[in-house]
Amino acid sequence: MDKSEKLALGLSGLLLVLFFGAIMYAAVAKDIDVPTCITDMDPFVTDTLFQTGPDTYELQMVARMWAFQPSTVRLPVGSTVDLYVTSQDIIHGFKVEQHNINLMAVPGAINYMRVTFNKPGEFMYACHEFCGAAHHTMAGRFIIEENDEVTEMIGGSL
Amino acid sequence: MSDYTFRFSKSDRRLVAILIVIPMVLLFIGVYGGLMQTLFRAGIIQSDPFVGGDYYKGLTFHGVLNAIVFTTFFAVAFGNALIPYSLKMHLNTKIAWTSGILMLVGSVMAAIVILIGEATVLYTFYPPLKAHPLFYIGLTLLVVGSWVASANWVPLYLRWRRENEGKKTPLAVVGIFTTFIVWFIATLAVAVEILFMLLPWSLGWVDEINVMLARTLFWFFGHPLVYFWLLPAYVMYYVFMPKLAGGKLYSDMAGRLVFMMFIVFSIPVGTHHQYMDPAISSQWKLLHGIFTFAVALPSLITAFTLAASLEHAGKLRGAKGLFGWMWKLPYFKKENWFFAYLITGLIIFIFGGIGGIINASYQLNTVIHNTAWVPGHFHLTVAGPVMLAFLGGSLYMVGQFMNKTIRLKTWAMIAPYVYTIGLLIMSYGLKIGGLMGMPRRTNTGASYANPDSVLYQADWMPYIDLTVLGGSIMFIGIVIYIISFFTTVFSKSEVPEEDAVVTFPISESLHDEPATWLRNFKPYIIIAIILIVLSYTPVIYDVLQATYGGSLPYSPDSPVPLR
Ligand code: HEM
Ligand SMILES: [Cu+2]
Ligand SMILES: [Cu+2]
Numbered sequence: 029m030d031k032s033e034k035l036a037l038g039l040s041g042l043l044l045v046l047f048f049g050a051i052m053y054a055a056v057a058k059d060i061d062v063p064t065c066i067t068d069m070d071p072f073v074t075d076t077l078f079q080t081g082p083d084t085y086e087l088q089m090v091a092r093m094w095a096f097q098p099s100t101v102r103l104p105v106g107s108t109v110d111l112y113v114t115s116q117d118i119i120h121g122f123k124v125e126q127h128n129i130n131l132m133a134v135p136g137a138i139n140y141m142r143v144t145f146n147k148p149g150e151f152m153y154a155c156h157e158f159c160g161a162a163h164h165t166m167a168g169r170f171i172i173e174e175n176d177e178v179t180e181m182i183g184g185s186l
Numbered sequence: 187m188s189d190y191t192f193r194f195s196k197s198d199r200r201l202v203a204i205l206i207v208i209p210m211v212l213l214f215i216g217v218y219g220g221l222m223q224t225l226f227r228a229g230i231i232q233s234d235p236f237v238g239g240d241y242y243k244g245l246t247f248h249g250v251l252n253a254i255v256f257t258t259f260f261a262v263a264f265g266n267a268l269i270p271y272s273l274k275m276h277l278n279t280k281i282a283w284t285s286g287i288l289m290l291v292g293s294v295m296a297a298i299v300i301l302i303g304e305a306t307v308l309y310t311f312y313p314p315l316k317a318h319p320l321f322y323i324g325l326t327l328l329v330v331g332s333w334v335a336s337a338n339w340v341p342l343y344l345r346w347r348r349e350n351e352g353k354k355t356p357l358a359v360v361g362i363f364t365t366f367i368v369w370f371i372a373t374l375a376v377a378v379e380i381l382f383m384l385l386p387w388s389l390g391w392v393d394e395i396n397v398m399l400a401r402t403l404f405w406f407f408g409h410p411l412v413y414f415w416l417l418p419a420y421v422m423y424y425v426f427m428p429k430l431a432g433g434k435l436y437s438d439m440a441g442r443l444v445f446m447m448f449i450v451f452s453i454p455v456g457t458h459h460q461y462m463d464p465a466i467s468s469q470w471k472l473l474h475g476i477f478t479f480a481v482a483l484p485s486l487i488t489a490f491t492l493a494a495s496l497e498h499a500g501k502l503r504g505a506k507g508l509f510g511w512m513w514k515l516p517y518f519k520k521e522n523w524f525f526a527y528l529i530t531g532l533i534i535f536i537f538g539g540i541g542g543i544i545n546a547s548y549q550l551n552t553v554i555h556n557t558a559w560v561p562g563h564f565h566l567t568v569a570g571p572v573m574l575a576f577l578g579g580s581l582y583m584v585g586q587f588m589n590k591t592i593r594l595k596t597w598a599m600i601a602p603y604v605y606t607i608g609l610l611i612m613s614y615g616l617k618i619g620g621l622m623g624m625p626r627r628t629n630t631g632a633s634y635a636n637p638d639s640v641l642y643q644a645d646w647m648p649y650i651d652l653t654v655l656g657g658s659i660m661f662i663g664i665v666i667y668i669i670s671f672f673t674t675v676f677s678k679s680e681v682p683e684e685d686a687v688v689t690f691p692i693s694e695s696l697h698d699e700p701a702t703w704l705r706n707f708k709p710y711i712i713i714a715i716i717l718i719v720l721s722y723t724p725v726i727y728d729v730l731q732a733t734y735g736g737s738l739p740y741s742p743d744s745p746v747p748l749r
Contacts, residue, residue, distance in 0.1 A: 030697060032494070033437060040486035044479045051475070051548045060549045062461045064468040065732045093745035114464075117747070118314050118740050119397065121462075121556045125623035130552045132463045135314065136733045137398050139464035154634070154641075156556035156625035158242060158308050160315070160742035164629040167641055 063131060066112075066138045073116065077101065086110045091120035091133035093160050096153065099168035102180040107172070108144045121157035124170060132157065148174040191687035192271045194587070197279050199686065201286055202587040205263035206580045207675060208290060209256045210668070212297060216251030217664045219244040224612070224657035228650050229631035239303050241629035242742065247300045249309030253568055255293045257415050258328060260576045261369075262289065262335045264418050265362045267583055269339045271690055272356040273346045278338055285334035292327025295320050306742045308627065310404060311384070313395045316739035316748060319388045322380050329373050336366040354705065357441050358692070361421035364445040365414060367711060368452045371718070372410035379403040387739060393749060394736025398465050398729045405456040406722065413452045413481075415568050419575035420444070422528060423492055429693035430525040431515055433499025438695035440491040442704040444484040449710045451481035454721035461551040465732035470724050471548070477721065478546040485539055492532060498696060523592070523599035524691070527578025530602040531571030534609065538566035541617075556627075558649075559620025562613040570609055574602050581671055589679045589686040594670040601670065605663030612656025619649035 029037075054060045075097040076088045087109050090097045103109070113122050115133040123130040129143040145151075155166035194202075218236075225231045226241045234244055262285065270277050298320075299305045305317035343359065379400050387395045424441040428434050435441065457474035460466055500511020516522045517529060541563035544550055554560060585592045592598060616624075624630065624646050633641040635650050679686075738747035 029437070029439065029699070033440065033490070036490040037487060040483055040490070043486070044482055047543065047547065048476065048479050051550075054549050055472070062468050062471055062548060062552065063464060065465055065728045067732050071734055093740075117745055118737075119312050119401075121625070123555070123557065123623065123625070128549075128552045130462045130555045132460075132556075134401070134464055135397050135737050136735045137464035139462075152623065152641075152643075154623065154625045154628070156628070157312075158245075158315075158627040158742075160740070160745075161240065161242070163242070163627070164633040165641070167633075 060128070063139050063141055066140050069112065069138050069140075071138065072112070072114065080110070084108045084110070086112070088112045088114075089122070089133075090114060090116050091122065091155065091159075091166075092116040093118065094155070094162040094166040096120075096122070096155070096166065096168040100171060100180075101168075102171045102173060103145060105145060105148050105172055105174055108142060110142050111140065113139045118159050119157050120155045120159045120166065122153055123156055124151050124153045126151055145170065145172045148172045189689065189692075191689045192274060193687050194270065195276065195279060196683075198266070198270070198277060198282065199587045199589070199688075201279075201282055202263050202267050203584060205259050205266065205286055205289075206584055206587075209259035209293075210580060210671060212251045212293065213256040214664070214668055215297075216248050216256065217661065219248035220252070221657055221661040223248060224654045225631075227628075227630045227635065228654045229635045230654070232632070237301060240306075241631075242308070242627075243300070243303050243306045245627060246306050246308050247297065250296060250300060252573075253415070254309055254325070255297070255328065257568075257572065257576065258332050259289060259293075260580065261365060261414065261418050262286075262332050263583065264421070264579060265336065265339060265366065267587065267688070268358045268362055268421070268690065269342060271688060272358045272692075273342050275342045275346065277342070281334060281338040285331045285338065288327050288331030288334060290331075292324040292329075292331060294324075295327070296324030299324070310408070312404065313384060313387070313397055313400050314737035314740050314747075315742055316388050319385060322385045322388060326377070326380055326385075329377065332366075333370065333373070336370070339363070339366075354438075354701075356692075357435075357438060358421055358425045358690075360442060360445050361417060361424065363707065364448055365417035365421070367449055367707065368410050368417065369414045371453055371714070372407045372414065375403045375406035379407075390749070394738060396729075396733055397737050398463070398733045399726070401463070402457075402460065402466070402725060402729050405459045406453070407456070408459055409456040410452045412564075412568065413448055415572045417445075417448060418579070419531065419572050420488065422575045422579055423488070423532070425693055426524070426691045427492065427528045427693070428495040428499060429691040430522060430528065431496055431499035433495055433502055433693075434696040435693045436491050436494035436498060436695075437697045437699075439697070439699045439701040439704065440487055442701055444487050444491075446704055446707075446710045447484040447487075448481070449707065450714050450717065451477055451484075453714060454717040455481060457721075457725055458546055458551075461548065462555045466725055466728050470721070470728065473721055474725075475546060475548045477717065479543075482539075482543060482546070489536075489539070495693075495696075518599065520595040520599045523595050524578050524582055526599045527574045527602045530606045531574040534566050534570035534574075534606060537610075537613070538563065538570055541566060554620055556625060557620030558616045558624040558626050558628075560626050562616030562620055565609060565616070566613050570606075574605065577667055578602070581667075581674065584671070584675055586688045586690075588675065589681055589683065590674050590677050591680055592670075593673045593677050597666050597670040601663050601667035603663075604666060605660050608656045608659025608661070608663055610656070612653045612660060615649040615652030615656060619646055619653075622646060622649070624649070 115135045120133040131139040151170045299318045305321035307315045307317045455478045497511045500514040503514040505511040505514040634643045
């Protein structure tokens with residue numbers, strides 16, 4: 029190995045260590061993580077939304093061919109939601125635009141992530157895993173409201 | 187010394203030609219599907235004008251024919267050509283033909299059930315969507331055929347090692363065996379998934395399937411699959427490209443080290459495709475993430491070594507200064523058309539590599555997972571460097587093995603540049619769209635890109651239109667290639683059949699160290715197996731204990747299970 033090769037190898041290694049350090053920093057210092065294994069929750073087949081604290085909610089969402097239940101969720105700004113997602117039939121995917129939340133909805137398993145809505149607006153969630161002929165119509169939205177205390181769920185059972 | 191010829195038997199030559207020409211037809215059907223997809227997505231068409239059917243049937247044959255069928259055939263044909271050539275020994279012709287026939291029967295079977303709409307499950311065939319059993323059987327035959335082909339090379343290698351003690355195995359042979367070692371270990375998992383889970387379930391012998399387990403086995407296979415695509419291209423980069431550029435391979439040892447690192451780190455990384463999945467603890471996802479960063483190292487070494495080799499070539503051609511070599515390479519020489527396929531691929535791979543590191547970066551994956559960013563990314567890898575190297579290699583090999591001179595060389599030389607321009611435009615559209623939230627695998631034309639739909643997303647439209655533009659240019663690139671390819675295939679040979687010999691542009695190396703610690707696959711295979719067991723045992727354990735119930739089969743057309 030000549031000098032330039034050693035240098036290139038060293039720099040490449042350093043670059044990867046640096047990137048990896050950034051990941052660890054985000055995970056440890058900023059507490060940004062990917063979904064993990066959920067075992068302390070009973071399987072659910074219907075969707076529910078309930079308040080668990082002043083600004084905190086728990087939402088259990090069911091994905092099925094070809095709709096999310098609920099399809100519309102109305103929450104006040106500043107809400108933090110513990111979001112549980114599962115599928116009733118085949119694999120679906122769930123991502124909320126402009127928010128770092130992205131979950132696979134797989135039958136026979138429960139997926140979980142926490143999300144906080146800091147700005148008002150409408151945020152779509154579109155199914156992002158192929159789930160059959162009408163996959164492209166499977167979407168819903170969060171409506172985050174500035175002023176009042178409304179919480180509402182449409183297209184599911186509340 | 188490196189410019190020798192080898193005389194293949196007529197039957198061996200014919201086999202290599204068949205393994206290239208028939209898949210080329212399938213590839214063209216697949217690429218046609220790609221063009222239709224871009225039109226579907228923009229709402230320009232609502233059903234396929236020639237093949238019929240919806241977006242998802244097209245997406246299935248696009249993925250399966252391009253990324254699984256064509257690539258596997260090319261890798262096998264490449265091995266059937268380069269192993270005997272490099273070792274100067276003949277293959278067992280009967281075994282080689284058996285493998286070729288298995289692969290052809292399997293692929294045609296799978297292609298037919300897809301085209302009649304009985305297997306619209308995309309190339310990942312995740313249950314509980316169910317395909318016709320012949321789809322699974324076809325894929326199995328394709329894989330088994332590729333195993334038979336590679337098993338046929340092993341006795342040649344062992345005999346060569348016995349007869350050439352102390353000599354280094356030719357780098358091409360190391361690269362091809364690396365490709366198939368990775369392939370063999372990876373396909374074991376998908377064989378388990380198909381034979382013990384999907385096939386009995388699709389035949390109705392068992393009712394239910396564990397979806398997460400099947401998915402995890404798929405991705406055990408799915409990530410090394412991308413290295414199975416990439417490695418034959420790496421062989422061409424290391425072995426052919428320096429010579430085609432007029433220089434030498436900067437370091438032979440770097441090539442050997444890179445291949446061994448791929449054996450070690452290609453497989454224990456599959457969970458990085460499941461970062462957003464349930465039922466797998468995040469610490470195991472992180473472990474797979476660490477190994478994924480380890481497998482980026484050989485690609486960085488490759489970037490350095492290839493750039494150094496090209497710099498050397500440029501300087502031999504009279505380049506001065508730090509970057510002068512970049513302008514001295516034979517980009518647009520029609521006699522050197524093969525170089526064009528390799529250099530365009532390398533340029534694209536800069537973007538592909540950066541995208542790959544972003545995808546691998548654990549939490550960052552939240553932003554892009556399953557958005558249009560992902561196809562934007564992998565067209566810059568598998569449909570970029572891999573596809574271009576395979577197209578160049580295919581044209582070179584039909585010339586050699588069908589005993590033809592290449593016709594329409596200017597067309598052949600220009601095709602990869604046209605394709606590259608289209609590819610960069612299409613990938614840009616897909617990637618930015620993805621960052622805005624556009625989902626992948628989605629017929630946007632029927633909803634998000636339809637102004638009459640409640641789901642219409644006006645701000646996605648410019649990026650969807652860019653994919654139409656880019657995709658059309660890519661398609662034109664492929665058409666130019668196909669014309670030069672088939673003009674060559676159907677041309678008359680100029681050399682009498684008895685004098686037909688085969689040669690490859692094998693590079694010499696500038697730095698040729700003994701590297702005795704890199705001469706044996708065994709220790710690296712053992713380390714790979716240890717890492718696989720360590721990284722997959724906890725993942726499989728999590729999946730088995732955190733999932734409940736099984737899934738009945740579904741058709742893509744109805745929310746009611748099939749049984
Ligand atoms: C003219 C050339 C091509 C065009 C216009 C094209 C276009 C596309 C588009 C728009 C998608 C995204 C579909 C979606 O996510 O909804 C796609 C997916 C894909 N393409 Fe291509 N492509 C081309 C060539 C290739 C080649 C040469 C390969 C491969 C080796 C390839 C492999 C794939 C794969 C594996 C997928 C993913 C399929 C899936 O998600 O199931 N493509 N292509
Ligand atoms: Cu879907
Ligand atoms: Cu991967």
